[in-house]
Amino acid sequence: MKRMLLLAIGLISFGFGSIGVLLPVLPTTPFLLLSAYCFARSSKRFDIWLKQTKLYQIYIADYMESRMIPTKRKWKILLNIYLMMSFSIYFAPLLPVKVGLTILTAGITFYLFAVIPSPPEKKSSFRV
Structure with a gap:
């Protein structure tokens, strides 16, 4: 149950982060960080997928790897x-x-x- 909840939150936050690229009212980076956190704890497949997306590479890859x-x-x-x-x-x-x-x-x-x-x-x- 916890895994499914984290996966759902990760997908929703990725959606909000994606929308945040176009709308300055929604912050992209915090939503993508939340997605990375949720996917890392719920699904190896979604974690790998997220790390291969352009959004991840542009917005949070540097921070996630080196802080x-x-x-x-x-x-x-x-x-x-x-x-x-x-x-x-x-x-x-x-x-x-x-x-x-x-x-x-x-x-x-x-x-x-x-x-x-x-x-x-x-x-x-x-x-x-």
Whole structure:
């Protein structure tokens, strides 16, 4: 029963994460992390399938393997967040919603750069 519940939650969260790619209101990464957690504990087949998806590779593979996100990837993530959130903030009909989305964006930015570590940058051994 527990295995089936985890599998169902994993599938639902993967669906929400997939929708979150297109809708900035739904956070993609947390849903994909939840899917990875549920699939790892419920189904080897779904765990392998998830790790082969583009969504996994783009959004959470680095974090799942090393608990770090490279700085270059963080900037790409941040650019996507700012683009999508700016549309949401612009079209939000109520001022409290605009303020909330702005605070959420600032929180995500802080969390991404202050809490999640980046691996050390590799220095080139090539000298001129």
